[in-house]
Amino acid sequence: MTHAATTGTIVALASGGGTSAVGLIRLSGPQAEAIADDACQGAAGRAVERRATRAKVRDAAGHIIDDVLLTVFRDNRSFTGEPVVEIACHGGRLIVRRITERLLECGARQAGPGEFTERAFLNGKLDLTQAEAVMDLISAQSDLALRAAHEQLEGGIGRQTEQLRTDLIGLVAHLEAWIDFPEEDIDPDTGEVFRTRIAAAQAGIARLLATAEQGRILREGVRTVILGRPNAGKSSLLNLLLGSERAIVSDEAGTTRDTIEEMILLDGVPLRLIDTAGLRDEGGGVEREGIRRTLREAERADLILLVRDATLPMAESEVALPGDSPARVVTVLNKVDLEPHAGWSGDPAVRLSCSSGEGLDQLRVQIREALDLGEADWGEHAVAINTRHRDCLRRAASSLAAADVLLESGQAAELAAMELREAMEALGEIAGKVDAEEVLGVIFSSFCIGK
Ligand SMILES: Nc1nc2c(c(=O)[nH]1)N(C=O)[C@@H](CNc1ccc(C(=O)N[C@@H](CCC(=O)O)C(=O)O)cc1)CN2
Numbered sequence: 183m184t185h186a187a188t189t190g191t192i193v194a195l196a197s198g199g200g201t202s203a204v205g206l207i208r209l210s211g212p213q214a215e216a217i218a219d220d221a222c223q224g225a226a227g228r229a230v231e232r233r234a235t236r237a238k239v240r241d242a243a244g245h246i247i248d249d250v251l252l253t254v255f256r257d258n259r260s261f262t263g264e265p266v267v268e269i270a271c272h273g274g275r276l277i278v279r280r281i282t283e284r285l286l287e288c289g290a291r292q293a294g295p296g297e298f299t300e301r302a303f304l305n306g307k308l309d310l311t312q313a314e315a316v317m318d319l320i321s322a323q324s325d326l327a328l329r330a331a332h333e334q335l336e337g338g339i340g341r342q343t344e345q346l347r348t349d350l351i352g353l354v355a356h357l358e359a360w361i362d363f364p365e366e367d368i369d370p371d372t373g374e375v376f377r378t379r380i381a382a383a384q385a386g387i388a389r390l391l392a393t394a395e396q397g398r399i400l401r402e403g404v405r406t407v408i409l410g411r412p413n414a415g416k417s418s419l420l421n422l423l424l425g426s427e428r429a430i431v432s433d434e435a436g437t438t439r440d441t442i443e444e445m446i447l448l449d450g451v452p453l454r455l456i457d458t459a460g461l462r463d464e465g466g467g468v469e470r471e472g473i474r475r476t477l478r479e480a481e482r483a484d485l486i487l488l489v490r491d492a493t494l495p496m497a498e499s500e501v502a503l504p505g506d507s508p509a510r511v512v513t514v515l516n517k518v519d520l521e522p523h524a525g526w527s528g529d530p531a532v533r534l535s536c537s538s539g540e541g542l543d544q545l546r547v548q549i550r551e552a553l554d555l556g557e558a559d560w561g562e563h564a565v566a567i568n569t570r571h572r573d574c575l576r577r578a579a580s581s582l583a584a585a586d587v588l589l590e591s592g593q594a595a596e597l598a599a600m601e602l603r604e605a606m607e608a609l610g611e612i613a614g615k616v617d618a619e620e621v622l623g624v625i626f627s628s629f630c631i632g633k
Pocket residue numbers: 206255258259260261268307
């Protein structure tokens with residue numbers, strides 16, 4: 183989102199950029215209706231609000247640019263919370279360009295990235311987590327990701343963090359009143375009561391933080407790295423899981439030189455599949471660089487599919503996994519359609535033939551099990567925080583921990599109050615609501631100081 187002051191009446195194409203049956207151009211700002219009237223001979227002013235109205239957009243010389251449907255949103259009842267006019271035109275590139283140019287000529291300016299949503303935020307229609315959810319909705323690649331984005335758009339995360347912040351406001355108010363007005367008849371809660379309330383807030387933060395991993399998976403996919411010796415069938419496995427011939431497969435060892443990434447859905451869970459260069463000790467130049475990249479991917483993996491060749495004895499590189507990756511591992515014995523090597527030993531999770539597809543269902547089951555994505559975690563109310571929320575929550579958690587230590591020592595109430603305010607501020611950043619006046623409001627309304 184832009185952070186420049188957002189003023190004036192902005193215009194932008196709201197629909198996709200290519201050629202389509204209909205394109206949607208949005209105008210938002212104080213002059214939206216007047217500008218649309220200029221371009222459409224008063225049709226916007228005559229339109230009933232929120233009702234599609236037929237109109238013609240004309241250029242300065244009076245020539246028709248297009249036959250359109252206008253929708254006028256008045257009294258700030260709109261997505262952005264300010265006057266909006268939407269123009270549904272024919273979706274040709276030239277038509278869209280000419281209409282946009284005409285609206286610019288009539289006094290609109292081109293919107294910056296995210297500026298409509300930014301205005302919705304500034305006008306209080308959305309909090310920051312909801313604005314982020316709009317972006318998540320648009321980029322969702324799976325039904326689960328969509329559901330999580332909808333949950334966030336409904337205000338789930340904003341509500342939860344605001345509740346935590348409200349609890350802290352009460353706590354800070356109480357603590358500061360106690361510090362500032364020791365002679366007043368304020369119930370001097372003992373440090374223990376304060377600390378119990380801090381512990382409750384910490385538990386709430388921990389619950390939200392625990393969804394970060396799920397949020398990352400929803401947004402980026404499970405990093406699934408396909409490892410194995412050259413020619414084991416790694417690229418064949420990528421292609422099989424994808425259902426298309428994405429990677430080059432050949433009987434020449436060392437075919438894949440650089441990593442290849444593709445997203446797939448496994449029972450609705452997004453996996454980012456990463457095909458790698460085969461691991462072996464010899465080889466030089468390009469191949470060695472390929473192996474270096476493979477090792478780096480292995481270190482960052484959530485899941486490793488270790489592909490072994492059933493027709494060969496186990497190689498040195500297959501005995502131990504490279505590095506000390508924390509990833510789950512599923513061992514796949516490939517080429518089971520061929521005569522197995524007599525000396526093959528081990529207990530693979532899956533016996534697979536990339537050539538025939540035999541064992542693919544079993545592989546899916548094993549991946550699902552290795553990921554341990556219980557149904558409950560991915561159910562209806564999938565709240566999943568993003569990295570910005572995580573960073574704010576971590577800051578809040580460390581301030582709360584500091585406040586707790588100070589209160590435990592029993593003598594640094596002022597410092598503890600400062601830490602609590604820091605925690606509140608960090609929480610407030612999540613929904614974009616930071617307001618120091620609120621604490622004062624609570625002090626004076628609930629404690630009647632100076633009566
Ligand atoms: N034509 C069109 N379709 C769209 C959008 C849009 O801006 N225009 N949206 C853009 O993302 C999404 C829908 N989101 C919207 C959210 C709020 C309001 C709105 O008019 N809010 C008013 C009135 C509320 C009501 O009557 O329910 C308000 O909040 O005051 C409109 C669309 C997807 N589809």
